[in-house]
Structures are given as C-alpha cells and as structure tokens.
Amino acid sequence: MPSPTTRAYSRYALAAMELLGKMIRLGRLRRKLTAQELAERVGVSRSTLQRIEKGDPKVEFGLMLEAAAIVGIKLFDEDEKGVMALSERADDRIALLPKHIYKAGTQADDDF
Numbered sequence: 001m002p003s004p005t006t007r008a009y010s011r012y013a014l015a016a017m018e019l020l021g022k023m024i025r026l027g028r029l030r031r032k033l034t035a036q037e038l039a040e041r042v043g044v045s046r047s048t049l050q051r052i053e054k055g056d057p058k059v060e061f062g063l064m065l066e067a068a069a070i071v072g073i074k075l076f077d078e079d080e081k082g083v084m085a086l087s088e089r090a091d092d093r094i095a096l097l098p099k100h101i102y103k104a105g106t107q108a109d110d111d112f
Helices: 011-030 035-042 046-054 061-070 080-095
Strands: none
Touching: 011 046, 011 061, 035 046, 035 061, 046 061
C-alpha cells in the first residue's frame, strides 16, 4: 500500500508547532545568537533551523526540543531532575502494559 503524500495535522497541533517555533526564534534573538550559531549547536543546517523557527511539522520533533533547550525555553514545570523522575515513573506505568496487542483475527467459515 503506498504511503500518503500529504499528512493532515489538526489546527491545534499546527498552532502548537508554530508557537514553539516562534518561541525558539525569540529565545535565539534574546540570547543574541545568529541562526548559523544555533544551527551548529543543534547540529543541523541553517535552512533546517529556519524550518524549526517556522514550526514546520515535517521537522523532527527532537530537533525542535533540542533547539528549545539550547535557547532556554522551559517546556515543563519541572527542572531537569524532575523531568527525569517523571519519565521514570511513566516507564514504570508503561511496564505494566502488555508488550503486544493482537487484533482479533477473522473467524474461518468452516460450516460446509
């Protein structure tokens, strides 16, 4: 089955990505970093950083988070240790879930 050529995003998701991009750009300007300097610190090209700052949904989310961290955008109320603790608690909860969920197969029609 061919993959879809376009991906539909909700208005909420698009607005959130655009807002994060604007916050990254504002954080970069407040820290007096050039686009090239921030791009090098994130480990991407300047054009990718421009896409991050525009909130392009095709950019890897991890890159957006890294750029946000570098310019000092606090995405969570917790500090770094608190976020790690929250992550560990989430891992404990996930460990209780089954590793695989199988869909019920179709019943074979064996009534001859």
